[in-house]
Amino acid sequence: MAIYPGSTVSGDRPLARPKAAGRLVAVLKAAREAPLLAVVLLGGLVLVAIFADVIAPHDPTLPVKGANVFDPPLWMEGGSSVTPLGTDFLGRDILSRLIHGARVSLIVGLMGTLVAGGLGTALGILAGYLGGWVDQIIMRVTDAWLALPAIVFAIFLAAMIGPSMWNIVVILGSVYWTRYARVIRGEVLTLRERDFVKLAEIAGASRFRVIKRHILPNVMNTATVLASLTVGVVIIAEASLSFLGVGVPPPQPAWGLMLSEARPTLMAGQWWLTVFPGLCILLIVLATQLFGDWLRVRLDPQTRNL
Amino acid sequence: MMSFILRRLLYSVVTLLILSMTIFLIVRLTGDPVALMAEASARPEDLERIRHQWGLDRSWPAQYVTFMENVVKGELGRSFNYRMPVSELYFQRLPNSLTLGIAATLISLLIGVPAGIISAVKVNTWWDNVAKGVALLGLSIPGFWLGLVLILVFSVWLRWLPTSGAGDWRHVVMPALALGWYFAASMLRLTRSSMLEVLGSEYIKLARLKGLPDIVVIAMHAFKNALIPVFTLAGVNMVVMVNAAVIIEVIFAWPGIGRLLFEGIFQRDFPLVQGVVIMAGFMIVGINLVVDILYALIDPRIRLTS
Numbered sequence: 368m369a370i371y372p373g374s375t376v377s378g379d380r381p382l383a384r385p386k387a388a389g390r391l392v393a394v395l396k397a398a399r400e401a402p403l404l405a406v407v408l409l410g411g412l413v414l415v416a417i418f419a420d421v422i423a424p425h426d427p428t429l430p431v432k433g434a435n436v437f438d439p440p441l442w443m444e445g446g447s448s449v450t451p452l453g454t455d456f457l458g459r460d461i462l463s464r465l466i467h468g469a470r471v472s473l474i475v476g477l478m479g480t481l482v483a484g485g486l487g488t489a490l491g492i493l494a495g496y497l498g499g500w501v502d503q504i505i506m507r508v509t510d511a512w513l514a515l516p517a518i519v520f521a522i523f524l525a526a527m528i529g530p531s532m533w534n535i536v537v538i539l540g541s542v543y544w545t546r547y548a549r550v551i552r553g554e555v556l557t558l559r560e561r562d563f564v565k566l567a568e569i570a571g572a573s574r575f576r577v578i579k580r581h582i583l584p585n586v587m588n589t590a591t592v593l594a595s596l597t598v599g600v601v602i603i604a605e606a607s608l609s610f611l612g613v614g615v616p617p618p619q620p621a622w623g624l625m626l627s628e629a630r631p632t633l634m635a636g637q638w639w640l641t642v643f644p645g646l647c648i649l650l651i652v653l654a655t656q657l658f659g660d661w662l663r664v665r666l667d668p669q670t671r672n673l
Numbered sequence: 674m675m676s677f678i679l680r681r682l683l684y685s686v687v688t689l690l691i692l693s694m695t696i697f698l699i700v701r702l703t704g705d706p707v708a709l710m711a712e713a714s715a716r717p718e719d720l721e722r723i724r725h726q727w728g729l730d731r732s733w734p735a736q737y738v739t740f741m742e743n744v745v746k747g748e749l750g751r752s753f754n755y756r757m758p759v760s761e762l763y764f765q766r767l768p769n770s771l772t773l774g775i776a777a778t779l780i781s782l783l784i785g786v787p788a789g790i791i792s793a794v795k796v797n798t799w800w801d802n803v804a805k806g807v808a809l810l811g812l813s814i815p816g817f818w819l820g821l822v823l824i825l826v827f828s829v830w831l832r833w834l835p836t837s838g839a840g841d842w843r844h845v846v847m848p849a850l851a852l853g854w855y856f857a858a859s860m861l862r863l864t865r866s867s868m869l870e871v872l873g874s875e876y877i878k879l880a881r882l883k884g885l886p887d888i889v890v891i892a893m894h895a896f897k898n899a900l901i902p903v904f905t906l907a908g909v910n911m912v913v914m915v916n917a918a919v920i921i922e923v924i925f926a927w928p929g930i931g932r933l934l935f936e937g938i939f940q941r942d943f944p945l946v947q948g949v950v951i952m953a954g955f956m957i958v959g960i961n962l963v964v965d966i967l968y969a970l971i972d973p974r975i976r977l978t979s
Contacts, residue, residue, distance in 0.1 A: 510688040514688055514954045522938065526946075626821065634828075638829075641821050
């Protein structure tokens, strides 16, 4: 079915259009206003991550046959078009490792944010809506968690629990939930006093139902904005952990790990090993930041001037 | 006011108790330090003897009580690896971390505050956009990668600055810049929004109506009030930077508490890790308590509502 924005009043079509189509129009309208740079960057990176197996010219974990170790990029003397961005200390193709690294970064970034957001939102709603001792316990634990710098806590947990990509997702999720819990609790405290919640309670709705139907939908905007700002933080945290050797274990192609492997040769001037993975992190975080800023302005009009 | 301070104090103590319990449990749930420390060929009775020597054969509650007793006395136990008191090690390294933290705070203020003021005064102009771009980059560039690139440019290519270690000011520049960069961006954002808020207030309008020149309005009237939250954040950030500089200290081989923690984690030096992390919690809870009390002193609305 074709979409004609703004044509709802014309006589030949029913006034009440199917809900799904209306939603589609809203989505399309929103997409038109979305920041182009962020969408292109994020979309591109997501596609690269999904189709990494198809796009990458070589296996990211095995040395390229015929290539030396530390081959420079294509445009430098000694570079070759077989490995356009050069090779690392084992003779593996940098470009292929970067492409597969996008997958690691995006999975950890998104899943870590999902765990943090889910945990924090759930605890924030429980603390705010139930109040009393539940609130006290949850908020005191939140305070305790916040008393440690997130990255110190994450390094500590990662070193204790052991390295693997999914461990990192859980660790980062369990470090970054606190901000959600605090903010969402604050929102729920005011929501709880609103008439529609009071009326639902008087009408006999169960606590679970009130939370599901009336509280949760009203805090989703805030949670989404927080999530958009958390993704970049989580991606940098994952890179930091991998760099320190407590994150994604070798030979997986994580950008932080690539930076760590490049460190011994930095002094020898093999700059491409350090510059490219870092640029990738920069781009992906920049894209999520831009997208997050746009989302914040859209979903939370109060912060528009900040 | 007294009851406000007491309540805050109580919260801080509870926070630290929960934090210490969490750290204590995580350390003990994730592995046997003695087995990791000893050689593989060690006899079981030797392991048993070492456990007894370190008090690790007692029940967890008993260990925790001893641990907390020692913390209150200022004793953080003995390091397995260095075979000396953790507190001694900690206070040996702390001055270096303080130096780095203070230098990074100064850098973040020097970049963030002027840029934030210009951005707010010239809001929605070309200046403002440049400042916003800098802030965005500040949040998107991973600090540790910035550190690596600085080493590449200033040590490897230009040979101006030493790559690592501590000594005179030349050793501080790069780590402080890499550490302060992220915080400069948050300073910039906060200065900007704080200035915008003050510039829109009634007393500034009055000052302008009186016919005061722009420079007087901004420098004498707006600046003073807008900077209260900025300097508060700078204080809190400094404490965070002192404690969270693990990765920067590792990259620049800076002998601070971050690297001490990193070494402790890799040697499974439980008392050391426990001690450093607990001290971070104490410092951050402490600075937050101070800030809360100072704000309540300045602004009676805070102590009445919370």
